[in-house]
Amino acid sequence: MAKPLPTPVRNHLTGLRLLLLFTVLCGLAYPLVVTGISQVAFSQQANGSLVKDAHGTVVGSSLIGQNFTIVAKDGKSQTPDPKFFQSRPSAAGSLGYDPTASAGTNLGTNSQVLVTNYTQLKSDIAKFNGVAESAVPADAITSSGSGLDPDISPAYAEIQVKRVAQARGLSVDKVEALVKQHTQDRTLGFLGEPRVNVLELNIALTELG
């Protein structure tokens, strides 16, 4: 009979065999089963909640925020497009809203960089929308954690209504009604915060004309 292996070696071999077994079970079988069920039962969500415009073209995911800007020819700078509701500032990628580089700024609340940026943004946004600086809400000048925040606060949507209506030649009431329609309250009345999905709102806006 062959000599039994020394205990430490046996221990590691046991470990390796168990690890391989669980790699197959938890690492392959489990995610594949969940993927299979999800693809059948919830294919819209499982594939990224993609949304289409009036022509049926996919224009993004309702969960992933976008820039609604006019990008300069060199591709390095951008200006907000007055025809669209604007998203929050984003630290994902150089122009923001780049899902291959999800990130926040990670700057602290005492950061000088933030102080400078906020002051500038606040005055820019107030001017762009023709409102007082004090009307600009916090989410309009702060960057989200993911850099992909699809939502803005109802307050930020509110201050943009007039400017969007003007740029599109629509009545303020009509745009106002659209914003209201796209405002989501807290889930079950107490989970999360009220919000407006910017992409969905802008798609509805393009459908108005």
Next chain:
Amino acid sequence: MNATLAGLLQALALVAALALSYRPLGDYMAHVLSTRKHWRAERGIYKLIGVDGDAEQTWPAYLRSVLAFSFISVLFLYAFQRLQEHLWLSLGFPAVTPATAWNTAASFVTNTNWQSYSGESTMGHLVQMAGLAVQNFLSAAVGIAVVTALIRGFIRHKSDTLGNFWVDLTRITLRVLLPISIVFAIVLVAGGVVENLHAAHVINTLSGAQQSIPGGPVASQEVIKELGTNGGGFYNANSAHPFENPNPFTNWLEIYLLLVISFALCRTFGTMVKSQKQGYAIVSVMGLYWAASAALITFFEHQHSGAAAKIAGAAMEGKEVRFGIPGSSLFAASTTLTSTGAVNSMHDSYTPLGGGVTILNMMFGEIAPGGTGSGLYGILVLAIVTVFVAGLMVGRTPEYLGKKLGAREMKFASLYILTTPAIVLCGTGLAMSLSAGHGGGMLNTGPHGFSEVLYAFTSAANNNGSAFGGITVTSNHWQEALGLAMLFGRFLPMVFVLALAGSLAKQQQTPESTGTLKTHSPLFVGMLSGVVLIVVGLTYFPALALGPLAEGLH
């Protein structure tokens, strides 16, 4: 409804859900860990790995199995990442660099899930699901196995053995983690979390730019990331990423998942030691710290101190609109009080004191309720210290759960308590002194920069894995240092816990007498809370004073 009331209701709903699962889940886990019956599938597994499912292990044998398994896991995960470009579903990503692969292997095996890489641009789908996510299951199971061994130390008398590591590991994974994960993964998908095997695909946005929409088996990984208190995100932005955490309900569910096992283990403990009151005493202390911490962070974030936050009018930097201040603060408290370290908002951008509380949470050793298993053994060691301190006051030999706490037991308990602070404080000190000339990777300056370094070592040594994300930790010396901090911070305490368990099991039971300290009384709950605060808090006070306190009280 105003934000404060909504936030309160959100927290209360969470407490109610946790309370409802406390008994069934806790008792189920006690059954899984005590029954003599093996499932047929388990018998098959034991046969394949060459283990006798009915054999018992002494504490050194149990420990050797833990270490052997974890050592193999680190090697395997390292190799997996290094070979990624040759594997399926690599999405065209090259092999992970040696330093990052080492750090990540150490990180996922130790239940830390510190991430010095950005998921969406580093890891292919196969490495994520068959490499990283597998450790999400197994490292969580290892933690529960070790605390089970400690509980057996209390309930066995004149015994040399503590159970069988391979059996414990298999049962926890197969009977507890996997079934819960399957159910809630589907729930998360229904809520909007993606679950596919696609590579990223490019779409044209509404305003004509291009955007790359990522894919991946995210939900299946997300659920065990929270349930196993792991915290390693599929994407760089972790649970702030809308594909990982799309709405307020998934956010609430993820917080529930990351707390549920660690709280319910107190019931498992109570059931196994045959006194539910002992379990209630422990869970009270955990609940107290959790509630206080969640309230404090929410309060500080609402206050939005800091020059920049004052201009903005709210501390919304690094936070998502859909979660707001309450949903973000509740997540931040829960993730740093367990060893999860997932984030749904960027802690680096929290107010100085709010961010300070997240650091303090980890410094408490993550015992409220802590990581799966590691939280409970952490607080049980502190309970032993509390009994000892109380015993000194009245001058009698301290006992806990019928076991005498002599010199040997106290040595192990003390070593346990000293290990993590030693790693954190020496590591931080070393990093600060060595990096003085060249920035050390900090993004912010002054006290906030120091907080970033302190957070990094606290997070690594306590196996949390969240970060003040501004710090750049991709240089080789950071990767190596934090990798070591994670390994020592995980396995040294386990050595002491198992040694302690072995020594407790050997003793015979001491019958309770009139002089025995009642360890289920409100008095004991108060004393234990005090000991946690004094022993752990004071160790770190000087370091905290240099970082978050200096900044916050400025």
